[in-house]
Amino acid sequence: MTRSARIALARPLRRLFDYSIPDSLTLSAGQRVQIPFGRQLATGLVVDPDATPPEGVKLKPVHRIFEAWPALPPETLTLLSWAADYYQHPLGECLFLALPPALRRGQPAQRRARSLWRLNANDPDRLATNARRQRELVSWFGQQAGPVDTAAVLRAGFSRAQLKALTDKGLVSETSAALTAPGPDKERAALPPLTNAQKSAFMDIPAGSGQFSATLLYGITGSGKTELYLHYLQQYLATSRQALVMVPEINLTPQTVTRFERYFGTRIAVWHSALNDRERLDTWLRIRDGEPVIVIGTRSAILLPFTSLGVIVVDEEHDSSYKQGEGFRYSGRDLAVYRAHLNRCPVILGSATPSLESLHNVNRGKYRLVRLEERAGNALPPRIRLLDIRSRPLQDGVAVPALSAIRECLESGRQALVFVNRRGFAPVMMCFDCGHMAECPRCDSRLTFHRRDRAMRCHHCDYQTAALDHCPKCHSAAFKPVGHGTERTEESLAAHFPDVPVIRVDRDSTQRKGSINDILTTVNSGQPCILVGTQMLAKGHDFPNVTLVLVINADGGLFSIDFRAPEHLIQTLLQVSGRAGRGEHPGKVIVQTCHSDHPLLQTLCSGHYLTLAEQLLNERSQAGFPPFRAMAILRADGPAMTDSLQFLDAAKQRFDDPRLELWGPLPALIARRADRHRAQLVVLSDHRPRLQQMVAQVCQQLDATRHNPRIRWQIDVDPWETG
Numbered sequence: 001m002t003r004s005a006r007i008a009l010a011r012p013l014r015r016l017f018d019y020s021i022p023d024s025l026t027l028s029a030g031q032r033v034q035i036p037f038g039r040q041l042a043t044g045l046v047v048d049p050d051a052t053p054p055e056g057v058k059l060k061p062v063h064r065i066f067e068a069w070p071a072l073p074p075e076t077l078t079l080l081s082w083a084a085d086y087y088q089h090p091l092g093e094c095l096f097l098a099l100p101p102a103l104r105r106g107q108p109a110q111r112r113a114r115s116l117w118r119l120n121a122n123d124p125d126r127l128a129t130n131a132r133r134q135r136e137l138v139s140w141f142g143q144q145a146g147p148v149d150t151a152a153v154l155r156a157g158f159s160r161a162q163l164k165a166l167t168d169k170g171l172v173s174e175t176s177a178a179l180t181a182p183g184p185d186k187e188r189a190a191l192p193p194l195t196n197a198q199k200s201a202f203m204d205i206p207a208g209s210g211q212f213s214a215t216l217l218y219g220i221t222g223s224g225k226t227e228l229y230l231h232y233l234q235q236y237l238a239t240s241r242q243a244l245v246m247v248p249e250i251n252l253t254p255q256t257v258t259r260f261e262r263y264f265g266t267r268i269a270v271w272h273s274a275l276n277d278r279e280r281l282d283t284w285l286r287i288r289d290g291e292p293v294i295v296i297g298t299r300s301a302i303l304l305p306f307t308s309l310g311v312i313v314v315d316e317e318h319d320s321s322y323k324q325g326e327g328f329r330y331s332g333r334d335l336a337v338y339r340a341h342l343n344r345c346p347v348i349l350g351s352a353t354p355s356l357e358s359l360h361n362v363n364r365g366k367y368r369l370v371r372l373e374e375r376a377g378n379a380l381p382p383r384i385r386l387l388d389i390r391s392r393p394l395q396d397g398v399a400v401p402a403l404s405a406i407r408e409c410l411e412s413g414r415q416a417l418v419f420v421n422r423r424g425f426a427p428v429m430m431c432f433d434c435g436h437m438a439e440c441p442r443c444d445s446r447l448t449f450h451r452r453d454r455a456m457r458c459h460h461c462d463y464q465t466a467a468l469d470h471c472p473k474c475h476s477a478a479f480k481p482v483g484h485g486t487e488r489t490e491e492s493l494a495a496h497f498p499d500v501p502v503i504r505v506d507r508d509s510t511q512r513k514g515s516i517n518d519i520l521t522t523v524n525s526g527q528p529c530i531l532v533g534t535q536m537l538a539k540g541h542d543f544p545n546v547t548l549v550l551v552i553n554a555d556g557g558l559f560s561i562d563f564r565a566p567e568h569l570i571q572t573l574l575q576v577s578g579r580a581g582r583g584e585h586p587g588k589v590i591v592q593t594c595h596s597d598h599p600l601l602q603t604l605c606s607g608h609y610l611t612l613a614e615q616l617l618n619e620r621s622q623a624g625f626p627p628f629r630a631m632a633i634l635r636a637d638g639p640a641m642t643d644s645l646q647f648l649d650a651a652k653q654r655f656d657d658p659r660l661e662l663w664g665p666l667p668a669l670i671a672r673r674a675d676r677h678r679a680q681l682v683v684l685s686d687h688r689p690r691l692q693q694m695v696a697q698v699c700q701q702l703d704a705t706r707h708n709p710r711i712r713w714q715i716d717v718d719p720w721e722t723g
């Protein structure tokens with residue numbers, strides 16, 4: 001009897017392919033094979049090595065195996081199969097996403113030797129007296145737990161040339177990886193002791209040995225969550241085990257990696273989108289080979305082939321970057337919890353502003369809540385004050401009392417942080433004669449004016465055009481920017497405070513490699529300065545000398561139709577506020593608003609996030625929104641809105657079950673984007689299994705039916721964006 005296998009290919013198809021297995025081969029699940037596909041050879045992944053061959057079909061044989069071991073170890077395979085089903089994304093695409101690009105392309109799974117460096121002599125006097133950075137590099141080496149790799153040196157802000165200078169002088173030399181498992185005692189010695197509050201939180205977290213547990217660590221900003229993670233790993237992670245620490249973004253917060261590296265040395269590996277293919281392959285293989293690495297990674301790190309995972313940490317678990325916004329729309333946080341289940345290991349979700357989903361899981365007894373409500377050291381939580389700007393004159397968006405507060409802050413030698421929720425100079429260009437506003441020709445949206453590049457850009461597609469100084473409709477010269485983006489605020493503050501640096505932090509100013517490091521160097525020097533930036537500034541930074549935070553406008557999220565908007569607004573405001581007063585000096589937060597009597601903002605000032613979150617959960621419960629009901633959105637886009645709506649109308653008929661509630665189809669909030677007309681159908685249910693079943697069934701049917709070929713559709717289970 002012929003043996004056959006079911007194999008997944010990197011194709012957007014909700015199906016697998018059958019191949020016969022030649023006598024010479026034994027296959028296992030997760031293994032990488034080469035198979036004939038069409039006229040070519042393709043890379044495949046074995047899903048079932050012991051399938052029943054379909055009747056009456058002559059199968060082609062598997063051509064060869066790439067390696068004897070399964071590229072995807074059992075738990076990774078189980079996780080991905082579960083996720084493909086849950087999010088209704090083609091299994092083949094999900095599995096291949098978990099391979100590094102080189103292995104997807106069929107290249108060999110070979111590791112490159114890693115260059116590691118160790119300090120030979122802590123003797124900076126061998127260096128020229130004016131070689132400041134080289135001397136600093138010697139002292140940096142002295143602080144490390146053991147040898148370090150080149151990437152760690154670069155991450156710490158040093159250059160290859162400086163490293164070479166040290167090796168030339170014999171201060172540092174190359175060493176081989178085999179010698180470098182860092183001793184646990186050395187790590188332990190280096191960690192600062194926990195504060196009393198941290199100790200008691202630590203005792204509340206279930207011990208990490210051989211059992212699943214899920215903990216939601218609610219720790220206010222600056223309470224030392226990172227310190228707790230470090231202690232937890234040190235205490236419970238066996239030296240032979242792997243760990244995963246998930247973070248929203250690595251490039252913006254390189255200090256987090258540095259903090260882990262200081263204690264765990266070469267056990268640390270990073271995983272994020274800026275790695276090149278070679279780095280991806282090397283790191284992936286270290287993990288697959290079972291090295292006891294501690295991976296610090298962004299969302300996709302949850303798909304890595306861990307073989308002996310002992311602990312998972314998800315830092316800033318509320319962050320929206322954990323949800324993939326396109327293609328395989330998984331939530332990295334939710335997969336982390338499932339993965340911990342599979343591995344019978346603890347998972348810690350940490351945040352100062354936990355998601356309502358996670359708090360709901362605490363209320364249902366699924367997660368344990370651990371609270372850490374004191375800041376580390378002498379730091380006090382910042383005071384938040386609302387500044388109503390309805391009848392106050394603004395100077396380029398900033399009210400006079402806010403300007404005085406900035407002045408006072410700078411004069412006392414401290415730093416101020418100004419939060420603006422959009423980048424560019426101004427979100428709108430408007431003619432004051434005829435009322436015309438510059439719009440994107442391809443989207444239903446206005447163009448943002450970027451003064452620095454003299455361009456008008458669409459933030460929803462890649463359209464851009466040279467900035468105009470006359471109205472294109474009536475040729476009036478009164479064609480002017482309206483509203484405030486980061487560039488404009490930067491410019492006006494620079495004019496008000498000519499003697500201090502004004503540093504802008506947004507997607508535009510941080511594009512260049514290394515620019516975030518330059519910014520952090522200036523801020524960490526502690527000299528008075530003003531930081532102006534977007535969301536980016538809210539993410540986990542530790543700026544000890546920032547004592548004032550100013551929020552230019554808090555009102556965007558107050559009246560949005562997105563049911564998550566109030567939650568996100570509060571989280572962002574508390575996270576930015578959390579950047580103030582983390583050092584010895586108390587922090588102050590000023591929030592400019594036109595709605596100072598709004599209950600949400602009022603409660604924000606009283607400052608207790610958990611109270612606020614319970615209120616929001618109540619509202620969600622009454623409205624029947626997630627997390628109280630399961631939700632999925634079927635989206636369609638096409639060259640005309642009628643076609644998109646028609647497609648969804650037809651799809652709606654297929655969701656025929658009284659336990660489902662259907663909303664729509666309706667045009668999306670931005671109905672036209674890049675010339676595609678977008679519509680959506682919302683599916684809600686009290687009964688998650690039924691919703692999952694119906695969604696799976698409808699996706700299968702939509703795949704199998706012929707429909708308007710110009711329509712593209714996607715399903716989004718547990719959507720984070722509902723516009």
Ligand code: ADP
Nearest residue numbers: 192193194195221222223224225226227376542
């Ligand atoms: P969070 O992640 O909760 O915002 P961090 O872990 O970044 O807080 O800690 C805030 C600051 O307090 C950091 O500068 C950190 O080094 C310091 N810190 C936290 N815990 C301790 C401790 N036990 N001893 C000394 N410093 C600490």
Ligand code: ZN
Nearest residue numbers: 431434471474
């Ligand atoms: Zn005009």
Ligand code: ZN
Nearest residue numbers: 440443458461
């Ligand atoms: Zn556009």
